[in-house]
Amino acid sequence: MNLVETTRRGEVTVRDLSKSFALNGQRLNVLRNLHLDIRSGEALAIVGPSGCGKTTLLRILAGLDTPDAGLVLIDGRPVHGVGTERAIIFQEPRLLPWLTVLGNVTFGLTVRGVPRSDAETRARHYIRLVGLAEFETAYPRQLSGGMAQRVGIARALTVQPEILLLDEPLGALDAMTKLTMQEELARIWREEKVTMVLVTHDLEEAIFLADRVLVLPRDKPSLPRLIDVDLPRPRDRSEGRFVTMRRRLMGEFGLH
Ligand SMILES: Nc1ncnc2c1ncn2[C@@H]1O[C@H](COP(=O)(O)OP(=O)(O)OP(=O)(O)O)[C@@H](O)[C@H]1O
Ligand SMILES: [Mg+2]
Numbered sequence: 001m002n003l004v005e006t007t008r009r010g011e012v013t014v015r016d017l018s019k020s021f022a023l024n025g026q027r028l029n030v031l032r033n034l035h036l037d038i039r040s041g042e043a044l045a046i047v048g049p050s051g052c053g054k055t056t057l058l059r060i061l062a063g064l065d066t067p068d069a070g071l072v073l074i075d076g077r078p079v080h081g082v083g084t085e086r087a088i089i090f091q092e093p094r095l096l097p098w099l100t101v102l103g104n105v106t107f108g109l110t111v112r113g114v115p116r117s118d119a120e121t122r123a124r125h126y127i128r129l130v131g132l133a134e135f136e137t138a139y140p141r142q143l144s145g146g147m148a149q150r151v152g153i154a155r156a157l158t159v160q161p162e163i164l165l166l167d168e169p170l171g172a173l174d175a176m177t178k179l180t181m182q183e184e185l186a187r188i189w190r191e192e193k194v195t196m197v198l199v200t201h202d203l204e205e206a207i208f209l210a211d212r213v214l215v216l217p218r219d220k221p222s223l224p225r226l227i228d229v230d231l232p233r234p235r236d237r238s239e240g241r242f243v244t245m246r247r248r249l250m251g252e253f254g255l256h
Contacts, residue, residue, distance in 0.1 A: 093152030
C-alpha cells in the first residue's frame with residue numbers, strides 16, 4: 001500500500017511510539033507503544049495528569065524531539081525534524097519584543113523567503129482573523145496576555161500549516177479571556193480547516209473544542225483512551241449533553 005497516495009492533508013499516523021527519559025539514573029517510560037490516527041481536519045484534544053507525556057508527544061509530532069522507537073507519519077511521510085506543514089504554539093507566545101505585531105506575524109514568512117509585501121498582505125489577513133487589526137503597529141509589551149497569545153496564533157497560521165499543534169495555549173489566561181479565546185479557536189479551526197492537536201488540562205476546553213479526546217494515563221500499565229465528543233457545533237457548555245460529556249471525562253480521572 002502506498003501511504004503517500006492514500007492519505008489526505010494534515011493526517012497524522014502514530015505507530016508503536018515509545019519515549020523514555022533518564023531521570024536520577026532510572027529510566028522513565030513516558031510514552032509506551034502508542035498508536036494513534038489523527039484525521040485530516042480533525043480537532044483532537046490531549047488530556048492527562050501532569051507528567052503523563054502530553055508535551056513530549058506534541059514535541060515528537062512537531063519534530064522537536066525524536067522517539068526511542070516507533071513511527072510518526074504526516075500525510076504518509078515519516079517525520080524528520082520540524083516541517084512547514086506543522087506549526088506549534090506554546091503556553092507563552094514567545095514574541096520578538098523588538099518587532100511590532102505585524103513584524104512578528106510577517107517574520108515567519110520573510111525568513112522563508114516570501115517577499116515582504118506578499119508576507120505583509122498574508123500576515124494582515126491572519127491578524128484580522130484573530131481580531132487584532134487595530135494593533136498591527138503595537139509592540140508585544142503593549143499587549144495583554146490574551147492579545148499576545150492571539151498574535152502567536154496568527155503567526156502560526158500565517159505559514160498556512162496543515163497541522164496546528166497547541167500546548168496549553170490558553171493555560172496562562174484569566175478565566176474570561178480564556179472563554180473568549182476558546183470561541184475564537186473554534187472559529188479559526190472551522191475557517192482554516194486545519195488539523196488541530198490541542199494539549200490542555202481543562203476538560204471543559206477539551207470538550208468544547210475537540211472531535212475526540214485522547215486521555216493519557218500517568219501509570220503506564222493503563223492504556224490511553226480515545227473518547228468521541230459527538231456533540232453538534234457550536235457547542236453550548238450549559239447544554240445537557242455537554243454537561244454529561246464533561247462528567248464522563250471527569251470520571252476518567254476518578255472525579256465527580
Ligand atoms: N528532556 C527531558 N529529560 C528528562 N525527563 C524529561 C524530559 N522531558 C520530559 N521529561 C519527563 O517526562 C515526563 C513527561 O513530561 P511532559 O512534559 O511530557 O509531561 P506533561 O504531560 O506535558 O505534563 P504537564 O501537564 O505538567 O505539562 C515527566 O516526568 C518529565 O519529568
Ligand atoms: Mg506539558
